[in-house]
Amino acid sequence: MFKRIPLLRALKADRWVRPFLRRYRKTLIFAISVGIVTFICGAGLMFSAGYLISKSATRPENILLVYVPIVLTRAFGIARPAFRYLERLVSHNWVLKMTSRLRQRLYDTLEHDAASFSSKYQLGDILGLLSDDIHHIQNLYLRTLFPMFVAWGLYALIVVTFGILSPLMGMWMLLLFGLMIFAIPLWSVLVNGARQEYEKQVKDQLYVNLTDNVLGIADWVLAGRSNAYLQLHDQNEQQYLATARAMHKFERLRDFLMQVLVLLLVLSLVIWGAARFGGQPGGPANWIAAFVLAVFPLIDAIAPLPAAAQETNVYTNSLVRLNDLPALAERLSTAPAIKAPYELKVQDLHYTYPQTSKEVLRGINLTIKPGEKLAILGRSGAGKSTLAALLRGDRIPSAGKVTLNGVPTDQFGDQIADYISVINQQPYLFNTTIANNIRLGNEEASDDDIWAVLRRVGLAKMVAALPHGLDTKVDEAGLRFSGGERHRLALARILLKDTPIILLDEPTVGLDPITEQAVINTIFEQLAGKTLIWITHHLQGIDQVDQVIFIEDGQLAMHGTPAELWQSNQRYRELKKADQGL
Structure with a gap:
């Protein structure tokens, strides 16, 4: 199955992305860690706030009973934007540093192997490389790889935490979050990714046919085949629209399934919270509210993954084209020295x-x-x-x-x-x-x-x-x-x-x-x-x-x-x- 994912095939022999993952791995690990902490602070804020609100509603006998949730709410409330800002600084600094190196490498390759490059690539490829490909690689990191790594870290923490509280609940979290983090994104890549690639091909062909037919519209009219021209264009356009409709239909189904899983997760926490903390003073309501509210910031980290995974098909072409460039050889320090006469x-x-x-x-x-x-x-x-x-x-x-x-x-x-x-x-x-x-x-x-x-x-x-x-x-x-x-x-x-x-x-x-x-x-x-x-x-x-x-x-x-x-x-x-x- 994984062999059918174009991005994984492209990354297997990659000379452009993987080296920078290794070269800047410390900064990457730090950025991912800060990203995980940001969502933990968001979940902690909602957890403390949910507990505080429900506990305060029961008229606590002493303010000390809600003092700790008050402090935690303030602490998480300050920590969440602070870590969010730090995460943006670190991750974007890392990506910009990486892409600046990529651009330098690209220009060095083009300059050093200009003769070979112009012999192997068409002008459109050159323009694509210079205008889009590095931007696509940047988006690959920011929109796909980085959120994916953060979600994996959160996934491990969630499963371990619930596993400690309740092994059965830990297994259930392993399944539910696994479906949202792995199964549905993979499904998007395999199904809609193929449609996305086909849509691009149909759209490109539509532009080619439309341009050709518009330039030759006079000949269509003189030949008395105006209706045939319109039918041909309608046929191409309907093919493109059918693919687009299929993609949108799949996206609606995928989003619906994600919402169903979130609803199932919330119901599970309500049932589990009532059973796990039902015998404690004050009743289970305090803990049910805390756990349920803590889920929603975590969902924010997971919900974008299917769409981000689907976009990898767009980035794959750029990655393949970059890796098809000649390997950067050692540059000649000086040009060959020759003297007149010249033959x-x-x-x-x-x-x-x-x-x-x-x-x-x-x-x-x-x-x-x-x-x-x-x-x-x-x-x-x-x-x-x-x-x-x-x-x-x-x-x-x-x-x-x-x-x-x-x-x-x-x-x-x-x-x-x-x-x-x-x-x-x-x-x-x-x-x-x-x-x-x-x-x-x-x-x-x-x-x-x-x-x-x-x-x-x-x-x-x-x-x-x-x-x-x-x-x-x-x-x-x-x-x-x-x-x-x-x-x-x-x-x-x-x-x-x-x-x-x-x-x-x-x-x-x-x-x-x-x-x-x-x-x-x-x-x-x-x-x-x-x-x-x-x-x-x-x-x-x-x-x-x-x-x-x-x-x-x-x-x-x-x-x-x-x-x-x-x-x-x-x-x-x-x-x-x-x-x-x-």
């Missing part, structure tokens, strides 16, 4: 996307010598951008290797930016000044350095004519500039950075032919002498490179200089003619 080499490179199991690149071999200009051609989806990510170390090859001066590029980490810079399809300009945007290439650059690179990319006159010059705001995403100007500003960053290798990932997409040729000319003129890797989907300006490769079906279909391919490769000639509109 990139690709050896028997294979890459497969884990999400689709599709092999994008198969057996690529390539050498890019210092100062060489390489053009990478291919259809959309052929693997050009994937190859670029592998060259820069942003992804890890499934097989083979990509090296810079003999060192795998994924080992450089952030320091790869000292050797390889990138101008992508849509360079981003932040909503700050022109100077700040260009200084992304070199934070220490002076205004004179910035003006120098602006002159090199042909933007100095335009910037000088602006009202605030370098201090002009570029607006969000650089919308005040044209596409060609944004690419030139991105080039200015690269010139300021002065890296030996530049990766151009289709930098002229969306530009008109005249602007495109002007940008290409500027790039090749200003980056003369540097290694250029130019990913492009057509052949305008291709004669300025030293070698051309064409990727098709994950392999090199062409490889040679532009002149060689024009002379020997019919397909290359056709591609170039088509690109020129001939």
